[in-house]
Amino acid sequence: MVRKTNITLCTLIALASLLAPAVGAQGLAKPAFRDITEPPQGKLGEQVAAMIAAINANDPKVAHDFVERYLTPSVATGKALDARAASLMQAFRSSSGVDFYSVRAAVDSGGSPHTVNTVVLKERLHGGWMAAKLVMDPGNAPRIRSIAFDHARPPASTSTAAMTEVQMLERVNASLDRECANDKFSGALLIARADQVLLKRACGEASMRYHVKNDVDTKFNLGSMNKMFTAVAIAQLVEQGRVSYDDPVSKYVDKSWLPKRITDRITVHHLLTHTSGLGSYFNDKFENSSRELFREVNDFKPLLQGDDPSFPPGQRFQYSNSGMLLLGVVIEKASGKKYFDYVREHIFKPAGMKDTDSYAMDEPVENLAMGYTSESREKVHWKENTFMHVIKGGPAGGGFSTVGDLHRFAQALQVGNLVNPESRARLWTNQSDRGYGYGFKIGAYPNGLDVGHNGGFPGISGDLTIFVDQGYVVAVLSNRDHEALVMSGRLRAWITQIPAAD
Known part of the structure; x- marks a missing residue:
């Protein structure tokens, strides 16, 4: 899910060509960047130096002063000011401080007029790598x-010596020991091979x-x-002949x-690939409404009123929660079942996912984590996300x-129990320059292909990565801002250093 005052999945997808190996139409890795290690000069140099100083100060006043001085006034006021300052504080919590390494060659911003x-x-x-976009x-x-922070792909000039599976697990355990001991991670982590x-x-x-x-x-x-579950449900209905990817919505x-x-021009394919031109229902109407109003798919209908596509469908990638919501409508119409009943019966049950809903x-609900966000002027002041979230x-x-x-x-997908x-x-076929297929993010590295999806929202972060060719699966979930995304990025860097099996 996406919320405008925090690091969002939309932002993470936009970073894909710089922060992870780029992917072509056939899933092949391509050179994606070059690092300029000389500190930038002029206005950019001043801004970068001030940002690093604000992170390393770990002081809410310094963070707020940076935001007010260097960010556009229209996005540095009120709640947005607190949120952007909090992201600097979070960058320190996840890293214990940072040092400049390089400016990485700019990505195509998808038609944005902004540099x-x-x-x-x-x-x-x-000693890991963080990117500030x-x-x-x-x-x-x-x-x-x-400004958005994420894990960065290691610079090409740095040594990435191969490691064994045992060494990888030792490094993960040591990293998690430090994270947990320093209260920099709250959540759960799983690594599996097949x-x-x-x-x-x-x-x-x-x-x-209640501790x-x-x-x-x-x-x-x-x-x-x-979104992965929604995409798999659509694929199942296509197999049954109830839906076609080329059907108009x-x-x-x-x-x-x-x-x-509008709906005559948008296809199911466009919704799956975030190329419909539609935006997000997390808009002002949602922010000013009671969360009680939104329980079933149809309840979200008022939030889409007036959502005209921002470009002709198929023209480019634009991450869209509204588009994925409409796929829920497609599922309900084609299957004759409520969305929640369909995924419970046709995805969760055959996969053995007894604790998913x-x-x-x-x-x-028993053993369900509350979400905590640090959007505050205080150094450490956690706030439950109950009234922010759906x-x-x-x-x-x-x-x-x-x-x-x-x-x-992941296992059910790979052995053919779902599709x-x-x-x-x-x-799992890349459909754009943003490393995205049908409801799955797509990545590549020298030893193979990886697929999955991540998620971010105040008090929520998570990632599932399936290393298709190496056989590994990594699942990281956290009930705090960004922490699972930082951890999963670090794990990906280490797992991709394990040589492919003969």
Whole structure:
């Protein structure tokens, strides 16, 4: 799920060509960047130096001063000011401080008029790599429009010596020991090779209010990771002949959702690949409405009113929660079942995912983690995300699962228990320059292909990565901002250093 005041999955996808190996149409890795290790000069140099100083100060006043001085005034006020300052504080918590390494060659910003600079930072805690994406406003004295932090692909000039599986697991355990001991990770982690679980650990608190600890079976919110389930459901209905990827959405979505002039031009393919031009229902109407109003797929209908595509369908990639929501409408119309009933019966049940569902937040569900965000002026002041989040997840995200259930989902996909090999190949084929297939992110590295999805929202972060050729599965879930994404990026870097099996 995406929320404008925090690091979002949309931002992470936009970073794909710089932060992970680029992927071509056939899933082959291509050179994606070059690092300029000389500190930048002029205005950009001043901004980068001030950003690093603000991170390393670990002081809310310094963070707020940086945001007010260097960010565009329209996005540096009110809640947005607190959120952007909090992201600097979070960058320190995940790294224990950073040092400048390089400015990485700019990505195509998808038609945006804003200049994009990606700064690669070295983390002091682990010696890992962090990327800060600075989107600049144009003008004679440009300010920063937004900053997003993520794990960065290691610079090409650094040594990435091969490691064994045992060495990888030792490094993961040592990293997790440090993260947990320093309160930099709250969640659960699983690493498996095929059906064999190699590592499964948890730390932190599922409830700070009652000091209930997380365990390996705690249910965490998935954010946008639900999009994988929605895409698999569509693939199943295509196999049954009830849906075609080329069908216009108007075949399933009536004019009470969107005008026919819009839905006639958008296909199921466009919705799956985020190329419909539609935006996100996390808009002002959602922000100013009671969460109680949104429980079923149809309840979200008022939030899509007036959502005209921002470009002709198929023209380019634009991450869209509204598009994925409409796939839920397609599933309900084509199957004759409620979305939640369909995925429960046709995905969760055959995969053995007994602890996965779109649980309502006002239901007393056992061993379910509350989400905590640090959007505050205080150094450490956690706030529950209950009134920020949807009361019940849906086709675009917001359901709950465990790291064990995500492993079972990955296994069920790979052995053919959910879709046939042809459908799976379609789900996992890159459809754009953003490393995205049908509801799955697509990556490549020297030893093979990896697929999966991540999710982010205040108090939520998670990632599932399936290393298709090496056989590994990594599931990381957290009930705090960004922490699972940082951890999973680090694990990906280490796993990809394991040589491919002969």
